Amino acid sequence: MPQKYDVLVVGAGIAGSTLAYFLSKKGVKVLLVDMRPYARAGDKACGDAMGKHHFDELGVKYPSGEELTGTVKGIDVYSPSEGTKYRVLGDGFMIDRIKFTQRFIRGAVDAGADYWEETSATKLIVKDSIAQGAVLRKGPEKVEVHTQLVVDATGYARVLANQAPDNWPIKDPLKPEDAIVAYREVRKLDREVDEPEILRIYISKRVAPGGYWWFFPYSLKNGIVNVGLGVQHGVGYPNPKDLLYKYVLTRPEFEGSEIIEAGGAPAPTRRPVNTLVWNGLAVIGDAAYAVNPVHGGGKGSAMITSWCLANAYLEANGDTSNTALWSANKCFLEHYGIKQAALDIFRMFLQQLSDEDLEYGMSRKIIKESDLNTVSMKGDLELSVVDKAMRLLAGIGRPSLLLKLRAVAKYMNKAKELYRNYPNRPEDLMHWINEVSKLYEEYRTKVLK
Ligand SMILES: Cc1cc2nc3c(=O)[nH]c(=O)nc-3n(C[C@H](O)[C@H](O)[C@H](O)COP(=O)(O)OP(=O)(O)OC[C@H]3O[C@@H](n4cnc5c(N)ncnc54)[C@H](O)[C@@H]3O)c2cc1C
Structure with missing residues (x-):
């Protein structure tokens, strides 16, 4: 059967729409599909914040005009009592997620993509152990599309990757506890916000167990904020909406405020998927678990997965074998995934801490603001930082917490090392996956228990 398209991209969120754009502008014939209408493109519940560094790294134009709702200069992170505040400076944007996503869909269509x-998409078509296309439904109509590369960009749902044969390492099922579930509202306050270019994150196990709650102002629309709360999934914590209403929206700053939008969604918060490509199937964005495990931001890293896959595809000249597309994995790990693997270790540690430990750690500045920035940007928690804290705090309490933090720093380095040594060939992947499982299991049993 003649193939009309080179690549089928299922899901036109930020991952799928940027991939369609990167490929189409280089002449690749792309079909991009989404179950949502264009008017709701990219409309997943979100905090709407993006770091500027992602745009600089990928050479993508900054959000502007209708896409931009605010500029960000930094984040304040509050301790459970709110008695200690860390200010981490860094430039970013508050975006209109629909207008921003539409930019890439329009760009792809202008360059020749079909949308x-x-x-x-309801079914992944696999024949002779190769993904060959998908079954699509538009109303009552059913269409089979056959392509050499099928891309699952359906976000957390992973509609196609979850149908892959069990022995494909791209399937890599998500454990519920390696995800968060979050609820947020966009609200109009009856007052202006102080420092509208500073986002606020509040850490408290009582209010947001295994997660945090946030207050993100849209600085260009002062008085409008994105307020939400995320909890760790799969461990029996209460519904984030109930917690937001109980502990957050009862605060004086929300008195008289009005809801503009409301909604919730889950997000993966673990190390990256084993591989972005396997036997004609690729995953990007949330479907590739490309989310920062600590703060849950995933739009910038979704763009990195698309950029890496697009570059690998273009270099491979139409060859969609695992070997030909393997550089997508190397590219993503180098630009993001190595740090992400270390942050997964840190995330599990943070989720275990009590409010008392968090308060102690932040008020004594065991990890300082500058170190926090390094942890979040690079996944580096230097042993020297922990050792220095141990010496400074000797005799004034919580030695077990400090020792644990030291072990966490060691395992973060081990994880980085393992991900730096990601196999050069698909044939070596299974061995490497076993090494990864062993390391995370050892960390769970030796450090977390
Ligand atoms: C509450 C919350 C707050 C967040 N805040 C931030 C933040 O402030 N900053 C940040 O960077 N990240 C944030 N994130 C994470 C971010 O939203 C995601 O990482 C990002 O949107 C992932 O993009 P994606 O394109 O991979 O997936 P999605 O945005 O989920 O897109 C998937 C697309 O696939 C489509 N789809 C699904 N199934 C099918 C199907 N069967 N057929 C066709 N189409 C299908 C959907 O309609 C959707 O358009 C937040 C997440 C949550 C839950």
């Missing part, structure tokens, strides 16, 4: 809105 089918309100079209759902």
